[in-house]
Amino acid sequence: MKRLLFILPFLILVSFSKKNTVTHSKTVRITSDSKLQINGTSNVKDFTCQYNIQNLHEPIRIHFEKEQDVIKFEKSVLTLENKGFDCGGKGINSDFHGLLQSDVYPQITLELKEIKLRPHEKNIADALVEIEIAGLTNAYQMTTEFYFEENWLISGKLKLNIKNFDLEAPKKMFGLIVVSDEIEIDFNLVIEAH
Template sequence: MKRLLYILPLLLLVSFTKLDTVKNSTSVRITSQSELHIKGTSNVTDFTCQYNIKNLNDPILIHYESDADVIKFEKSLLILENSGFDCGGRGINKDFHGLLKSDIYPKITLSLKQIKLKPNKSNTADASIEIEIAGQKQIYHMETKFYQDNGWHISGKLKLNINDFDLEAPKKMLGLIVVSDEIEINFKLVVKEC
């Protein structure tokens, strides 16, 4: 009986510490109104590699835990096939896939880790995302905007350095054309629950 008196307060304490935490799972679909592209620059011109959103027609399973203004995610992955990017021409597509080592690593994986709502900015959140490119993983933090209107509209841009993934920017014409190490990922996603 004495043992029960010691365990009971401990159980009560543990049960109330996560009282406002909710664990959920849901499936979402990225609609055809969405856009995703990568922008880069060289010493000659800029380029944009557009992703074919039709490649994202499978439902995406999201596991999350909500606690006040923070949402934590587990196993919530967006997988982009490298072959889904079109940079506007055969030559630049070949260079882009060479840069990403698409023959060995045919996919880019985005894993949503956490979203923290910004109370002082409406419809704005800080997102933590783990990105895997060419077998290397890095975690990035970015500001995203969102609103709900016939689905969730989520937008943002993320600048990253390809050297973070042990990638080397291609050089053309004996080094006369040099591509910048920095690229920018832009997205405007329209997400609906399945």
């Protein structure tokens, strides 16, 4: 099963060759110290849907090549099972899965396309990511931060509008409670190289 987290390339930054274009492959693992969640708001209360990182226990193979400060990726996909998200209660979990049409589209996929390093900004890079939700795919640019301690630490936030995926936010109590169309993907990942 193909899986790749869209921000994983940072973990191999120190191993690039000096050649202009070289194809690389690496195997990585997302540790249990990682966090991935989707945040949303309504006119009444904010909510958070936490992803169970234990679902990402298998090693992930990534393929990439680097040209100066640009890293391009091929077949670098992370698959998130919708059932892995917990929003804190049976009712809101049901609403979340209804919104994502989990019965028809049980997964969210994130495909990393490109990373642009910022040579004058330490530990910052821009990523181009394609996200597929409910059968529709959109491309997004996002900023990430990365650090190396014992493992790679990678973090970032991406705001997106669910209407871009032809999804409609649920309304409750005859429309008195309205969920915002804007959601945020928030991640703090700890990544080991194998």
